[in-house]
Amino acid sequence: MFKQLKNIDSAFQHIKKFSIAFLIGNVLVVCFGIYKFCEVIYRERQTIHILYNGKVLEAFASDKKSNLGVELRDHIKTFHQYFFNLNPDDKAIRATVTKALYLADQSAKKEYDNLRESGYYNNLISANISQEIEVDSIKLDLNQLPYVFTCYATQKLVRSSSTVMRKLVTQGTVRELKEQTDNNPHGFLIQRWETLVNTDIAAKAEGR
Known part of the structure; x- marks a missing residue:
């Protein structure tokens, strides 16, 4: 009985550690996704499209x-x-x-x-x-x-x-x-x- 309880406690600890690692992983993925999204938005804002001689040209704004x-x-x-x-x-x-x-x-x-x-x-x-x-x-x-x-x-x-x-x-x-x-x-x-x-x-x- 004590051995069974010990196994249950060990399994609970493993699940707890896995859940924490999974949560941290999700947070990192979400933060990375937000960072890349902001980077894309910033790059798009720096891009200017110019119509020249009937052609659309891409230019980049600079500071x-x-x-x-x-x-x-x-x-x-x-x-x-x-x-x-x-x-x-x-x-x-x-x-x-x-x-x-x-x-x-x-x-x-x-x-x-x-x-x-x-x-x-x-x-x-x-x-x-x-x-x-x-x-x-x-x-x-x-x-x-x-x-x-x-x-x-x-x-x-x-x-x-x-x-x-x-x-x-x-x-x-x-x-x-x-x-x-x-x-x-x-x-x-x-x-x-x-x-x-x-x-x-x-x-x-x-x-x-």
């Missing part, structure tokens, strides 16, 4: 900070292109410079006003000069806020008789805005912008 340097350089480059790529037409100049002013603070507006008051834009129009800019490089410091940059570029002033090349160096800082807009898609604002160097490099007569 803004992972591309911070790229976005800052593009913002700075875009600003300089809007500000310095000019055609000899007052309406066109106003349109492109206005786009640039959305990307910077009052320091850019001040520079624009100074150029207008000095007759710079009128000279471009009267002499039928087109102005183009090529951004060569942008030095950027991401270790401090606001971000400090120096932009190195080459200006080209095209006249009917000659082309003048100019060296342009500007500097300023960039801070992040809370929102992105159609006029400022990167959500940055250039501050304390100033021109350090703007000197002629060479002049080339047309047709030579």
Whole structure:
């Protein structure tokens, strides 16, 4: 009888251990399933489907900070292109410079006003000069806020008789805005912008 009771107690202990192990196993499986489900949901949220030329393409969204340097350089480059790529037409100049002013603070507006008051834009129009800019490089410091940059570029002033090349160096800082807009898609604002160097490099007569 005692042996039978002992066997029953031993069997109960085995069943108890098996039940606990089974329960723990189920909990682990459920937790793993929840983890994988959340991982799939996150991956799906990072996936963007784009319709291009009648085809559905898959793209992946990325964190803004992972591309911070790229976005800052593009913002700075875009600003300089809007500000310095000019055609000899007052309406066109106003349109492109206005786009640039959305990307910077009052320091850019001040520079624009100074150029207008000095007759710079009128000279471009009267002499039928087109102005183009090529951004060569942008030095950027991401270790401090606001971000400090120096932009190195080459200006080209095209006249009917000659082309003048100019060296342009500007500097300023960039801070992040809370929102992105159609006029400022990167959500940055250039501050304390100033021109350090703007000197002629060479002049080339047309047709030579």
